[in-house]
Structure formats: structure tokens, C-alpha cells
Amino acid sequence: MGLLNGKKGLVLGVANDHSIAWGIAQALHREGADQGFTYVGEALERRVRPLAESLNAKLIEPCDVASDEQIDALMAKARDTYGQLDFLIHAIGFANRDHLNGPYMKVDRAGFQLAMDISVYSLTALVKAADSMLAPGASILTLTYHGSQQVMPNYNVMGVAKAALEASVRYLAADLGPRGIRVNAISAGPIRTLAASGISGFRSMHKQFAEAAPLRRNVTIDDVGNTALWLCSDLSSAVTGELIYVDAGFRNMGMSTGE
Numbered sequence: 001m002g003l004l005n006g007k008k009g010l011v012l013g014v015a016n017d018h019s020i021a022w023g024i025a026q027a028l029h030r031e032g033a034d035q036g037f038t039y040v041g042e043a044l045e046r047r048v049r050p051l052a053e054s055l056n057a058k059l060i061e062p063c064d065v066a067s068d069e070q071i072d073a074l075m076a077k078a079r080d081t082y083g084q085l086d087f088l089i090h091a092i093g094f095a096n097r098d099h100l101n102g103p104y105m106k107v108d109r110a111g112f113q114l115a116m117d118i119s120v121y122s123l124t125a126l127v128k129a130a131d132s133m134l135a136p137g138a139s140i141l142t143l144t145y146h147g148s149q150q151v152m153p154n155y156n157v158m159g160v161a162k163a164a165l166e167a168s169v170r171y172l173a174a175d176l177g178p179r180g181i182r183v184n185a186i187s188a189g190p191i192r193t194l195a196a197s198g199i200s201g202f203r204s205m206h207k208q209f210a211e212a213a214p215l216r217r218n219v220t221i222d223d224v225g226n227t228a229l230w231l232c233s234d235l236s237s238a239v240t241g242e243l244i245y246v247d248a249g250f251r252n253m254g255m256s257t258g259e
Ligand code: NAD
Pocket: 012, 013, 014, 015, 016, 018, 019, 020, 021, 039, 040, 044, 063, 064, 065, 066, 090, 091, 092, 093, 094, 118, 143, 144, 145, 187, 188, 189, 190, 191, 192, 193, 194, 195, 196
């Protein structure tokens, strides 16, 4: 008997088998969840479709979260396929690459708005569109990074966006709590995914992280998946509006021990 037997939901943010969303999907599948997947563009469809099919997904649809029309179309399909949703996984973030290096102040109005639209507003837009379909006791989950709370070199406008995303989690939790619906965020340590590739200095940051973290290792998509499983299951029934760290303890260190 799986922890998620009979539960149905959507996973947004699988790009390939390195994606955090894929680590989450595998953990939820292992415990019996029935999951639908989305992708952006034909290039990613070729990657996502086989992965989704390997988990017997009944729904594989395009959804660019910049588009209200695509969000509405996705939710119409989800209603036909599943009727109700027990979980919604939001593992999406985007900013202009040019704004993820150098000084934060380099960001311009368009770049700021892009990061906020794709990385922040999209969660609220999806919840809004799914609202009438959310089952009592449903669990909504997003992904964030500690650059929201403290300055991380080069994270820049994404740090500002993640701070707003974390605040959105608290407001959405207050809105939906009366119906027993929970909203939480996982703050993951750095993981080498598509979104992390090509970030200047990522390799050395990833290495330094493992040296400084209490557990002396990096975080994997399976670590994140297992915490997501807990948050989607009834084991976390009174946890909402929270920021849960899956970071090998890194955030607690004021200074590296140098050992
Ligand atoms: P990833 O590249 O595998 O996933 C990012 C996803 O965002 C991709 O699937 C991409 O298609 C999607 N996306 C981008 N723009 C979109 C749009 N307009 N509409 C719909 N989807 C869009 O990388 P990841 O690291 O797995 O990122 C998932 C989440 O985890 C992000 O929110 C990221 O900020 C967060 N996160 C990542 C790390 C890390 O170090 N990798 C750490 C903490 C948090």
C-alpha cells in the first residue's frame, strides 16, 4: 500500500532526467501517485514524453506558464483526465542569463518582470486556474533556493524572485488552508541540473557547498523527491506555509569549519 495510492496530480518543470521535478516524480510514483506532466516547446517534449510515459502518465501537455491561455488549456485537460487534483508540483524558474552574473543592479525592468512572471506569478496563476479542481487535503509544492534569504553571488534577480515566491507560499497557504489545502516550498541546495548548467562559478560553488555542509555532501534529486513525497502525503497533514530546507544543513553554518 503506497503512501500516495489513489492520489492524482500534475508535475510542472521536468526538462530531463536531471530535473528536480523528475526526482520528485519518481518518488511520488514509487508510492502509487498518478501524475500528469507538462513541457515547454518541441525540444523538451522529446525529452519529457518518454520519461512521462515510463511512469504511465495519462496527461502530457504543453504549458508555457507565461501564457494564461496555455494554463487554462492545461487545467481543462486535467479536469477531463483526473476530475480532481490531490497535488500540484511547481518546479519552474527563469531569468535572463545575462542577469545571473555580475552585479544585481545590472538587471533592467524587462528582466526583472520576466523573472517575476515565470518564477513567481506562475505559482499563483496555476493555483488560481486549478482552484475549483483542488481536492480537500490537496498539497501544493514549489522549489526555492536560499539566495532568497541571503545574498548569493550571481543569483541576483532570481534571489529577489525567490523571496517573492516564498511570500506567495504563505499567502496561498492562508487562502487555501480553510479547505484543508496545504502549500509549501522546498529550499534545495545546489544541484547540477539544466538550469544550473552554464551558470558561471557553479562548479566551484557546488564543491564548496559539500565541504561546508554539516553532512559533507551535495544534495540529490532523490533527497528532494523524498521530502516532496512527505509533503504530498498525509504524513505532513498539519504542515503548511512552510519553507523546508533540503540542503545537507548548509544554511546553519555561519562559517565553514575548514576541515
Ligand atoms: P531544470 O532546468 O531541470 O528545470 C527548470 C524547469 O523550468 C524546466 O523544466 C523548464 O522547462 C521550466 N520552465 C522555464 N521556463 C518556463 C516557462 N515559461 N513555462 C513553463 N516551464 C518553464 O532545473 P531545476 O534545477 O530542476 O529547477 C527546478 C526548480 O528548482 C526551479 O524553480 C529552480 O529555481 C529550483 N531550484 C534549483 C536548484 C538547483 O541548484 N538546481 C536549487 C534550488 C532550487
